[in-house]
Amino acid sequence: MSDRNDLIVLRRVSKIYRKGNENVSALDGIDLALPARGMFAVVGPSGSGKSSLLHILGAMDRPTEGEVRVAGQVLNSLPEAGLTHFRRKTAGFVFQGFNLIPNLNALENVMLPMEFYGVPAAERRQRAAALLERVGLAARLTHRPGELSGGEQQRVAIARALANDPPLLLADEPTGNLDSKTGAMIYELLKEIARERTVVVVTHGEALAALADRVLHLADGRLATNNLERTTHV
Amino acid sequence: MTMVRIGIRNLWRSKLRLVLVAALIGTPFFLLLVMQSIGDAVQRQTEILKHNVNNTLQLRARGSMGHVNMVGNEDILPQDALAKVKGVEHVAKVEPYLLAMTPTEGHNFAMVVGVAPGDTRRLESHGEAGNPKILAGRDLTDADRGKPVAIVGQGVAKWAGIKPEALGRAALTLDLKHTHPVIFALDRAPVTFTVVGIYASGYVFGDMQLFTPLDTFREVYGVPEGISWLYVRADSADNLPAVERQLRAMLGDIADIISPTTVAEFQATATAAVQRLANGGTVLSAVLMVLVVYFVMLLVVRERAREIGTLKAIGASDAGIVASFLTEAVLLCAVGAIAGALLFALWGGALAQLVFGLGVGPFLPAQYGSLATTLSLAPRFDPSTLAVLVVASVVAALGGSAWGIRQIIRLSPMEAMRNE
Structure with a gap:
């Protein structure tokens, strides 16, 4: 069963979307517990509910039923402002398409979540520069996204996701737009990050899934195994 | 931010x-x-x-058009009205006119207007469209006072056969004994004006006027004193009602006071x-x-x-x-x-x-x-x-x-x- 120290606990979480006149079940009674460290890959065919699970873990969407508890916060009951605060502080996002703000440079992109969180200017500049140095982009601070390669953009996006030092990092197909060599570098970076926090990665890539501490198989909105069991601790 | x-x-x-x-x-x-x-x-x-044309009142003798030879409309204002009006507060300018009519072919009659050189040449029925543009020749000057000199509208010039190139030499003779159903004869000698300018007003009737110096008019028509029309300009349209009230109190018994409608x-x-x-x-x-x-x-x-x-x-x-x-x-x-x-x-x-x-x-x-x-x-x-x-x-x-x-x-x- 779930441990009080688990970062993520989902109980009988369901998500039903309305599509025309039909109800489509994206998630169907998910039970899941994930610890405060480690890399967890979510795999499954298209339409299996991977993205819906990520949306709900990241407070981008609310479940139709069930309870979502992340870092001690029950997301179901949080108001919109609470969800916004959660996204600022508790969850960092890495997107397949990098999603950097095109008219801000690398440093400014990384500083942005800290500005939303109210970190003082001098501190956020220092922290952003340190994060970019950590992902190997110390020499690219003032470059705009259009001046960076795909791999560099994704590393900026990872630095941005870590800006407010969230306990949870969510990544949606982070290597989907990258060549295999660059993708492998990103895997390594995420793996390293997973030593200090929870990283949940939605992926089709077997290589990335192989690096995960645990693989969550989703099919038709259901998890293939009983995931309330704490099978993995890193 | x-x-x-x-x-x-x-x-x-x-x-x-x-x-x-x-x-x-x-x-x-x-x-x-x-x-x-x-x-x-x-x-x-x-x-x-508001500060110019439209703050002007017109005074005429009570119940009369003030035309010195017009049947039933020959009464004019007494001369002392001029001095009285000039003494009224907020009166900026007073312009006396004398008017007569002369029969013409084609348009029934033309207006003969005596006006002091330099004063506004107003047109009958279109007083607000004063000082019509001189097409040819010149305007009246102080030097013309008392002399048989005139400027005429292009309608009068056409009727009298006066060409622009003949201005200064062209003569126009008025027969003051000539009558019309609304014009009575005056026992005065004919007068010949030297036409020095032609104006255009844009109105048919406005172009049927002859302007001559006021002193000349008095001599020609034998009107040593009196005023046909008195234009009284207030210093501002805002003061016009006050001026009008004072004029009515002072001259209401003998004068019709016509308020301008131009601003409105x-x-x-x-x-x-x-x-x-x-x-x-x-x-x-x-x-x-x-x-x-x-x-x-x-x-x-x-x-x-x-x-x-x-x-x-x-x-x-x-x-x-x-x-x-x-x-x-x-x-x-x-x-x-x-x-x-x-x-x-x-x-x-x-x-x-x-x-x-x-x-x-x-x-x-x-x-x-x-x-x-x-x-x-x-x-x-x-x-x-x-x-x-x-x-x-x-x-x-x-x-x-x-x-x-x-x-x-x-x-x-x-x-x-x-x-x-």
Whole structure:
């Protein structure tokens, strides 16, 4: 069963979307517990509910039923402002398409979540520069996204996701737009990050899934195994 | 502040879009300023009229037209009325006239008007259209006082066969014994005037007048004293009622006092027509601005849906994102306002003339036909222009962005995950 120290606990979480006149079940009674460290890959065919699970873990969407508890916060009951605060502080996002703000440079992109969180200017500049140095982009601070390669953009996006030092990092197909060599570098970076926090990665890539501490198989909105069991601790 | 800064930067994201939107928003701003300039010009004209033509009262002998040879209308004001009127507070100028009629072929009769050289030459029935333009020759001068010299309207010149090239030598003889159903004979010798100028008023009857110095008129018609009409100009239209009250108290028993209708008529016609046009144009311009901003912001929201989702996903509040978009919209409008002001400086005067000529002139009474040429429609920039530009920018930005803002608030952070 779930441990009080688990970062993520989902109980009988369901998500039903309305599509025309039909109800489509994206998630169907998910039970899941994930610890405060480690890399967890979510795999499954298209339409299996991977993205819906990520949306709900990241407070981008609310479940139709069930309870979502992340870092001690029950997301179901949080108001919109609470969800916004959660996204600022508790969850960092890495997107397949990098999603950097095109008219801000690398440093400014990384500083942005800290500005939303109210970190003082001098501190956020220092922290952003340190994060970019950590992902190997110390020499690219003032470059705009259009001046960076795909791999560099994704590393900026990872630095941005870590800006407010969230306990949870969510990544949606982070290597989907990258060549295999660059993708492998990103895997390594995420793996390293997973030593200090929870990283949940939605992926089709077997290589990335192989690096995960645990693989969550989703099919038709259901998890293939009983995931309330704490099978993995890193 | 962060999101405001992002909004400012977003303005420069696409130079081409900025140029296109500036042109699209600048055009209604340009129209707005043109409408304003027409409205202001007419307002200025009204103010000028208030201090000049339209603050004039006309006094005539009670119940009489004051024409010295007109059947039943030959009574004139006593000479001392002039001194009395001059003593009234707020009276700026007093202009005495003497009038007679002379039969002519074709137009029944012409008016003979004695007026002091330098005073306004007013036209019968069209007193507000004073000082008609001299077409040929010259106007009356002080040197003409007491001399049989005249200037005539082009209708009189045609009737008398006077050509412009003959001015100064041309003579016109009036037979004062010549009668007409409304003109009685005067037992006076014929008089021959030397015609020194021809004027054109734009009215058939206005062109059937002969102006001669007042002293000459008295001698010719044997009227040593008395006044047909007395034009009394107040120092301002605002003081006109007070002047009128004093004149009625002083001369009400012997004089009819005719109040001017020109200001009211001008305001009721020209000002009202222009105001309608200007208001309509302003509304149209404002609607155009709002529409342009609406479509631009809708396009921007659609184009940046994923970016908005991303901002929400990394912790931006709706208010912050809205602030960034509003900043961008206000700046876009401000750039449009600057573009509109530049267009206005370059072509505002020409377009104002065109709009006035096509949109206002045809709806004005005939006597205002020449207003387009007399109105000063040159572009002007003053604090009120700046205020109009600022207010219109903010209103257009807010009004045009309202729907886009609604879309922003409704956008889910899940949009960030959408891969185009």
